[in-house]
Amino acid sequence: MGIGxxxxxxxxxxxxxxxxxxxxxxxNLNFLSDYASIKNGSYxxxxxxxxxxxxxxxxxxxxxxxxxxxxxxxxxxxxxxxxVSKEAQKANADLTTGLSSLNSTVSALQSDKxxxxxxxxxxxxxKVVSAMKDFVAxxxxxVSAAKNSTLTSKTAYVAxxxxxxxxxxxxxxxxxxxxxxxxxxxxxxxxxxxxxxxKVQELFSANDIMSYGSKIASRVKFAGGATSTEATDSxxxxxxxxxxxxxxxxxxxxxxxxxxxxxxxxxxxxxxxDVDKIFATAKSFVGNxxxxxxxxxxxxxxxxxSNLSYIREKTAHNADALKQFGISVDAKGKxxxxxxxxxxxxxxxxxxxxxxxxxxxxxxxxxxxxxMTTQANASSGYTSAGEYNVQGNSRYADxx
Numbered sequence: 001m002g003i004g005x006x007x008x009x010x011x012x013x014x015x016x017x018x019x020x021x022x023x024x025x026x027x028n029l030n031f032l033s034d035y036a037s038i039k040n041g042s043y044x045x046x047x048x049x050x051x052x053x054x055x056x057x058x059x060x061x062x063x064x065x066x067x068x069x070x071x072x073x074x075x076x077x078x079x080x081x082x083x084v085s086k087e088a089q090k091a092n093a094d095l096t097t098g099l100s101s102l103n104s105t106v107s108a109l110q111s112d113k114x115x116x117x118x119x120x121x122x123x124x125x126x127k128v129v130s131a132m133k134d135f136v137a138x139x140x141x142x143v144s145a146a147k148n149s150t151l152t153s154k155t156a157y158v159a160x161x162x163x164x165x166x167x168x169x170x171x172x173x174x175x176x177x178x179x180x181x182x183x184x185x186x187x188x189x190x191x192x193x194x195x196x197x198x199k200v201q202e203l204f205s206a207n208d209i210m211s212y213g214s215k216i217a218s219r220v221k222f223a224g225g226a227t228s229t230e231a232t233d234s235x236x237x238x239x240x241x242x243x244x245x246x247x248x249x250x251x252x253x254x255x256x257x258x259x260x261x262x263x264x265x266x267x268x269x270x271x272x273x274d275v276d277k278i279f280a281t282a283k284s285f286v287g288n289x290x291x292x293x294x295x296x297x298x299x300x301x302x303x304x305x306s307n308l309s310y311i312r313e314k315t316a317h318n319a320d321a322l323k324q325f326g327i328s329v330d331a332k333g334k335x336x337x338x339x340x341x342x343x344x345x346x347x348x349x350x351x352x353x354x355x356x357x358x359x360x361x362x363x364x365x366x367x368x369x370x371x372m373t374t375q376a377n378a379s380s381g382y383t384s385a386g387e388y389n390v391q392g393n394s395r396y397a398d399x400x
Contacts (some may be wrong), residue, residue, distance in 0.1 A: 070362050095187035098142040099154065099223050105135040110206035115197055124197050131367045132192055132200070136177065139165075140184045153302070155224035161216055168203075168212045175200050207331045209312050222305050244292030245369035249362050251285035256358035259352045273347040277314060282350075284315065286335045292368065293333060303371035307364040313363075325350055 108114055108131045110122050115124050146158040162183045165172070169179045176191030192200075204213030254260050260278055263271040293308065315322070319329045326341030342350075 021150055087148055088150045091145045092151050094145035095142060095149045095151060095154055095158075096224065098138060098145050099220055102135070102138040102142050103217070103220045105131060106204070106213060107219060109135055109200070109204040110213050110217065115201045125193060128197055128200050129189060129192055132177075133176075133187060133189070136185045136187045143183050154223040157219045161219040161223075163217065164212065164215045171203055171212065175203065205331075209331075209333045210316055218305070218309055222302055222309075244288045244290075244294075245365045245372060247288035248285065249369060251281055251288055251367040252354070252358040252362035252365060254281050255350075255354035256356075257363065258351075261347060266272060275343050276346065278347060279339060279342055279352065282325075282327070283337055283339075286337045289335050292365070301371050304368055307367045307371070311361055311364045311368075314357065314360055318353075321353055321357075325353070367377050 109128075114127050114131050117124050118127070142158060143162065146155045149155050153163060165179055165183075165185070172179060172185075175195045176188035178186045178188070180186055203210075205211040206214060206217075208214060255278075260281060261273060264274050265271055293312075313328055315333065315335075322329060322335075325345045326338035328336050328338070330336070
């Protein structure tokens with residue numbers, strides 16, 4: 001259950017009964033013995049012998065067989081779909097509530113208002129300490145609830161959030177936050193008060209998509225911690241985002257193709273790249289990229305949000321390479337393209353770069369389009385590890 005629960009692959013039906021071995025009791029041992037009999041065939045032989053002696057009572061025999069099968073089916077069904085314990089139910093409720101509270105406290109730490117003195121005399125330092133105390137408390141509540149929760153669609157993102165926190169342990173320590181061995185946080189209030197407020201603001205910056213605060217905010221939102229206001233999404237927004245995603249997919253595939261870079265012969269008989277055509281495709285790519293992101297923030301669909309996050313991270317990791325071709329990415333993830341720089345670039349290098357980057361972006365853009373247009377309210381395409389599970393859908397299979 002919850003964080004750390006991992007079901008391996010290729011297991012036979014005996015997996016359904018494994019939990020009984022640790023629960024104790026003669027009833028469980030008898031059950032395992034019965035199951036072994038069923039598995040090795042002795043139970044089947046016994047049933048044949050018993051019913052073979054009652055051939056003349058076909059109606060009674062059929063009834064007994066039906067009853068036996070019903071009992072076995074019921075037992076198997078209960079093992080496949082166990083009832084959620086009261087402890088797990090409470091953890092599920094606490095996790096849902098905790099994620100909503102954590103979303104609010106992260107938002108407070110990303111707000112510029114938290115880092116400015118107020119007219120009533122409250123200092124920015126005092127406001128930061130108060131917000132950080134709430135953050136640590138809510139963060140710990142979420143971690144504790146996730147460990148006993150059965151909501152794997154949420155706990156997967158909590159685990160991811162904890163991974164990001166562990167990776168930022170040194171930076172957090174500088175402002176008085178220690179990451180404990182069990183994943184919870186501990187606040188040294190004195191050290192936080194002594195820290196530079198600007199350092200806290202930078203760590204939680206909403207203007208930097210790769211900041212610790214932005215990463216935590218995205219994971220909390222993916223897990224379902226968005227407020228009701230943030231959850232509002234219109235048909236127009238969905239349509240615009242899907243359109244931008246479809247366009248981005250097409251442009252990405254074009255920039256990764258060989259056809260776009262086929263050389264043309266000029267009036268003097270010289271072969272050269274059709275730079276104007278390549279630039280037009282790159283410019284369209286930038287436009288669709290920004291269009292998709294500008295309207296996607298209101299979506300609460302995990303498929304949309306996860307793939308947008310993957311695209312942003314891939315772009316951030318390739319920011320320097322893109323800049324060589326005149327494509328810049330600002331702190332908020334928005335792209336711009338400089339025509340002169342792009343047209344002066346070596347088109348063979350542009351092609352080589354987009355062979356990898358463009359193909360990868362096309363895959364995620366295709367999935368954003370798929371979720372926005374055909375499964376706007378679905379999230380079943382994701383595994384408990386928060387990874388996408390491709391199921392051969394013809395709409396996007398050609399991008400894989």
